[in-house]
Amino acid sequence: MSKPLQINPIKLSQPMGALLCFLGIKNCMPLMHGAQGCASFSKVFFTRHFSDPIAVQTTAINDITAVIDGGDYSISEAIKNITKKVQPNLVGLFTTGITETKGDDIKGAAYLLKDKQLITYVHTPDFEGGLESGFARSVEAIIEQLVEPTIKIDTQKALLIPNVNLTPIEIEKIKEQISMFGFETYALPDLSESLDGHLGLKQGALSSGGISVEDIKKLGESAVVITVGDSVEKAGEKLIEKNANVKHLHFNTLSGLLNIDRFYKKLMEFKNISKPNPSVIRWRKRLQDALLDTHFAIGGSKVVIALEADQALSVVSTIKEAGADIKTIVIPTRSDVLESVDCDNVIVGDFEDVENALEDADLLISNFHGERIAHKYKKALLLRGFPNYEIVGNQLINDTLYEGSCYLLFELANILNVYNHGVHE
Structure with missing residues (x-):
């Protein structure tokens, strides 16, 4: 990133990635060790994206209690209040910027409560990393703290x-x-x-x-x-x-x-x-046919992508095979995964960088916050990533394997056909 600050960020925080991870464990209560607003924002964010209720609790600290109680008290009180009403099989404890800045010992807090409640703890300060790293760190913490060592297979x-x-x-x-x-x-x-x-x-x-x-x-x-x-x-x-x-x-x-x-x-x-x-072979043939059918619309189209690094790679891998010209990829945090991608302009940046790159493009692939920019410059838009408030059914969007790659190519080709026929004017 060449700028000293982000103007209109794409980036999402590490605690949000940790929250998503713990929501994939049965009867788990994600517990955000931070201010009440942090948990409220994440809850509303994912509730709107998935159109489903999101379970999350918070230690609800503020700048005063963060200094006075040492962190242990607010965590133990939160656990006590949670277990009065429900019995979680696991509490996923993760931090935010304020508690990490202070340096709370969440490992020690979890250890003191181990006889009352099974807890997995993970450090996810929101002043570093992003959605991907918060999720990945949480998976690593779960493996380190819960998986039993063995030699059996x-x-x-x-x-x-x-x-x-x-x-x-x-x-x-x-x-x-x-x-x-x-x-x-x-x-x-x-x-x-x-x-x-x-x-x-x-x-x-x-x-x-x-x-x-x-x-x-x-x-x-x-x-x-x-x-x-x-x-x-x-x-x-x-x-x-x-x-x-x-x-x-x-x-x-x-x-x-x-x-x-x-x-x-x-x-x-x-x-x-x-x-x-046989079904695998059949879907592979369908994808081959989809590449032939869609390359007339996708081939040569100039694309700007603003997504998390892993998702950017996935989208690029599919649409480049149909002939798309990837002009710029903007990712929110640094990653080496895109080094092998055939694109001259891969940058860590924000929506200001997206806007600067969009002038010479036909299509933007981004989350809901890219919609205003695409409309402003009259560019085609494919919505992907977090958040997507524009449509319902985000949980059932499939871009992966032969089947999902077909769906992505058809959706993109149809969007470009509408755009190229002047409906965007």
């Missing part, structure tokens, strides 16, 4: 560790494909069972679904751990520390024909299978 068990950008339906689809190879597949965290938009019996104070704490403890027995996204690669390595016999398969993205081919090839090699399921 269950050859039928597989673990998927998704990055924060994968929607609930994408996690479900990847789990299904891994299970097709004969595995009992778990995801950590598993948003496909909590924020997938299912109609629950009632609005609960705890997360509505996800992987159970008991299953998390036994994840060290997995025959293979599959990490999807550069941000969570380290989390897969953390699981290897619990059991050196686990095989780690890492993929930066599961979007685009070549990347998905590699995914299935690795699984086939691991299982010593020469040919995948």
